[in-house]
Amino acid sequence: MRIRIRNGKDFYAGLFFFFIGIVTVLEARAYSIGTARSMGPGYFPILLGYLLLMIGGGTAVRGLWLKGKGIKISSIRPLLMVSGAVLSFAFLLKPCGLILALLALVFISCLGSREFRIRYAVILFFVLAAIATVLFVYVLGLPLPLFWSK
Amino acid sequence: MDIFNNMILGFTVAFTPWNLFYCLFGALIGTLIGVLPGVGPAATIALLLPFTFNVPPVTALIMLAGIYYGSQYGGSTTSILVNIPGESSSVVTCLDGYAMARQGRAGPALAIAAMGSFFAGCVATVIICLLAPTLGELALKFGPAEYFSMMVLGLVGATMLAHGSLLKAIAMILFGLVLGLVGTDVNSGTRRFTFGISTLFDGIDFVVVVMGLFGLAEIISSLDHEKKKEILTTKVSGLMPTRSDLKASWKAVIRGTVLGSVLGILPGGGAILSSFASYALEKRIASDPSRFGIGAIEGVAGPESANNAGAQTSFIPMLTLGIPTNGVMALMLGAMMIHGITPGPRVMVERPDLFWGLIVSMWVGNLMLVVLNLPLIGIWVRLLTVPYRFLYPAIVMFCCIGVYSLNNSIFDLAMATGFGIVGYILLKLDCEPAPLVLGFILGPMMEIYFRRAMVLSRGDFTVFFTQPISLTMLLAAAILLLMNIAPIVRHKREEVF
Numbered sequence: 001m002r003i004r005i006r007n008g009k010d011f012y013a014g015l016f017f018f019f020i021g022i023v024t025v026l027e028a029r030a031y032s033i034g035t036a037r038s039m040g041p042g043y044f045p046i047l048l049g050y051l052l053l054m055i056g057g058g059t060a061v062r063g064l065w066l067k068g069k070g071i072k073i074s075s076i077r078p079l080l081m082v083s084g085a086v087l088s089f090a091f092l093l094k095p096c097g098l099i100l101a102l103l104a105l106v107f108i109s110c111l112g113s114r115e116f117r118i119r120y121a122v123i124l125f126f127v128l129a130a131i132a133t134v135l136f137v138y139v140l141g142l143p144l145p146l147f148w149s150k
Numbered sequence: 151m152d153i154f155n156n157m158i159l160g161f162t163v164a165f166t167p168w169n170l171f172y173c174l175f176g177a178l179i180g181t182l183i184g185v186l187p188g189v190g191p192a193a194t195i196a197l198l199l200p201f202t203f204n205v206p207p208v209t210a211l212i213m214l215a216g217i218y219y220g221s222q223y224g225g226s227t228t229s230i231l232v233n234i235p236g237e238s239s240s241v242v243t244c245l246d247g248y249a250m251a252r253q254g255r256a257g258p259a260l261a262i263a264a265m266g267s268f269f270a271g272c273v274a275t276v277i278i279c280l281l282a283p284t285l286g287e288l289a290l291k292f293g294p295a296e297y298f299s300m301m302v303l304g305l306v307g308a309t310m311l312a313h314g315s316l317l318k319a320i321a322m323i324l325f326g327l328v329l330g331l332v333g334t335d336v337n338s339g340t341r342r343f344t345f346g347i348s349t350l351f352d353g354i355d356f357v358v359v360v361m362g363l364f365g366l367a368e369i370i371s372s373l374d375h376e377k378k379k380e381i382l383t384t385k386v387s388g389l390m391p392t393r394s395d396l397k398a399s400w401k402a403v404i405r406g407t408v409l410g411s412v413l414g415i416l417p418g419g420g421a422i423l424s425s426f427a428s429y430a431l432e433k434r435i436a437s438d439p440s441r442f443g444i445g446a447i448e449g450v451a452g453p454e455s456a457n458n459a460g461a462q463t464s465f466i467p468m469l470t471l472g473i474p475t476n477g478v479m480a481l482m483l484g485a486m487m488i489h490g491i492t493p494g495p496r497v498m499v500e501r502p503d504l505f506w507g508l509i510v511s512m513w514v515g516n517l518m519l520v521v522l523n524l525p526l527i528g529i530w531v532r533l534l535t536v537p538y539r540f541l542y543p544a545i546v547m548f549c550c551i552g553v554y555s556l557n558n559s560i561f562d563l564a565m566a567t568g569f570g571i572v573g574y575i576l577l578k579l580d581c582e583p584a585p586l587v588l589g590f591i592l593g594p595m596m597e598i599y600f601r602r603a604m605v606l607s608r609g610d611f612t613v614f615f616t617q618p619i620s621l622t623m624l625l626a627a628a629i630l631l632l633m634n635i636a637p638i639v640r641h642k643r644e645e646v647f
Binding site for chain 1: 201204315317318320321324325327328331335337338340342343345366369370371373374375537538539540542543544546547549550551554555558560563564566567570571574575576578579580581596597600601604605608609610611
């Protein structure tokens with residue numbers, strides 16, 4: 001008999017929580033558990049881990065049982081571009097300074113929208129770079145280097 | 151009278167120029183994001199949190215609170231004028247508010263919404279003044295068992311508001327509790343769930359979690375179903391409601407205020423639940439229910455008063471007990487902790503300036519909103535035409551600079567990205583982030599009280615059931631859970647969300 005996933009949302013959410021439960025229990029087993037009267041650092045996490053295992057498992061099984069909607073993702077472009085924008089900002093900030101990091105952030109995050117126009121991205125970059133320079137660097141005085149330093 | 155001295159203290163704090171300025175600033179930002187769909191108060195508070203470090207805690211809280219109630223006003227404006235609820239708490243306002251606008255009566259609808267909200271805000275402020283000290287004194291007598299049970303009740307209440315299945319909401323809470331435990335254990339010094347990464351020894355930063363879950367994840371999911379919106383703007387002419395409008399709505403305003411004030415205090419309550427409950431009530435008791443949906447002014451007056459009252463009174467459990475009843479309150483609690491204030495009943499005793507200053511500022515802020523917002527409606531509506539594709543890169547920028555400026559750490563940014571991706575996947579699986587954040591905030595406190603209760607009872611688990619207050623709260627939690635499972639309520643929940 002083939003097992004069919006009838007409710008993808010429940011099934012995968014259940015699996016996710018089951019996985020978190022396993023990680024929690026396995027990791028917490030390394031800490032001393034103690035007794036109910038004097039609990040060690042492992043007691044509460046293990047309790048939570050087992051609860052997650054139960055609820056996650058239950059949700060996954062229910063996903064096989066009850067009908068429901070599947071997952072609909074029209075495009076992974078927004079996910080890739082938005083996380084890419086944050087990560088490139090993170091890695092460019094220290095070596096290249098705020099302005100160049102923002103240039104990467106604005107262009108990559110703009111690519112996340114289906115209505116990307118290079119003209120809009122350029123305008124947006126200048127506006128946001130000006131706001132960031134004035135607000136964060138001069139008014140709030142955050143220690144952000146504007147450009148690369150030697 | 152004690153309460154008068156407290157109020158005077160509150161006024162002296164709220165009326166310093168800087169606090170007035172931040173109150174206005176918060177209320178305006180709140181209205182702005184309330185108008186803009188796709189940007190919620192939780193995300194905004196998370197975004198602005200890191201930038202409040204260099205102001206005193208009371209000023210920071212005044213501004214953040216302003217964002218919350220300001221967003222209620224902004225949300226109702228767009229519901230009425232363009233049928234787009236800026237916030238989920240003003241979804242029901244669309245029904246009759248937009249119908250009124252199409253009949254050319256947008257002005258009275260907006261005026262009634264604003265006046266009802268202001269009335270509700272005033273009443274809720276008085277309720278906070280009367281109730282909070284009593285509740286706070288009661289809470290001072292609580293032992294660890296009571297605290298633990300109260301947190302259980304708060305967390306169970308949080309599942310009430312989550313969309314979709316109850317099991318998933320509970321799982322999200324548990325996941326949040328586990329994330330909250332990351333870092334060095336206070337009792338034993340053991341490093342837990344750090345996987346050898348030294349940045350995690352002090353735990354995961356609260357701002358990193360909420361920026362990822364509320365900021366980045368929401369941007370990604372908004373872009374996922376991005377579509378062009380046609381916005382028809384209605385002209386607003388003549389704000390004054392007629393005599394018959396006032397006659398029809400004043401009772402609805404009072405009913406909405408009472409309902410909202412009560413529901414706001416309950417765990418899981420707050421603005422959203424209050425507005426839905428008020429609309430249902432008005433429809434039920436109306437002499438002619440068929441008028442609802444085609445422009446009944448009670449259908450605007452009731453829910454709008456209720457959501458504002460609910461938004462205000464949900465501060466009571468947060469301020470007096472240290473228990474957040476919804477996602478925004480969890481963020482406020484996080485803000486207090488970041489500013490070095492331990493939430494709980496001691497706040498009122500040790501920092502009366504903060505407590506009463508915040509409450510008075512909420513009343514002042516509501517007054518400012520009424521005075522300012524009606525003339526500004528034209529500007530707010532024009533802002534609606536700003537497309538999301540111009541907005542979200544700016545939000546990404548605020549997220550990045552906010553997270554980075556916490557500890558000047560690249561690792562924090564990477565972690566926020568991780569939370570963004572996980573949060574997006576969880577949203578796709580119908581798992582909402584709010585319960586996770588609640589769990590994350592309460593996790594460490596819950597463990598501490600659990601351990602203390604067990605030490606005091608010498609390892610006897612029945613302590614939670616033999617103490618009367620603790621038992622009551624656990625019973626209330628059980629009833630809430632059962633109500634959620636019960637088919638009637640479940641049906642209603644699906645209908646509402």
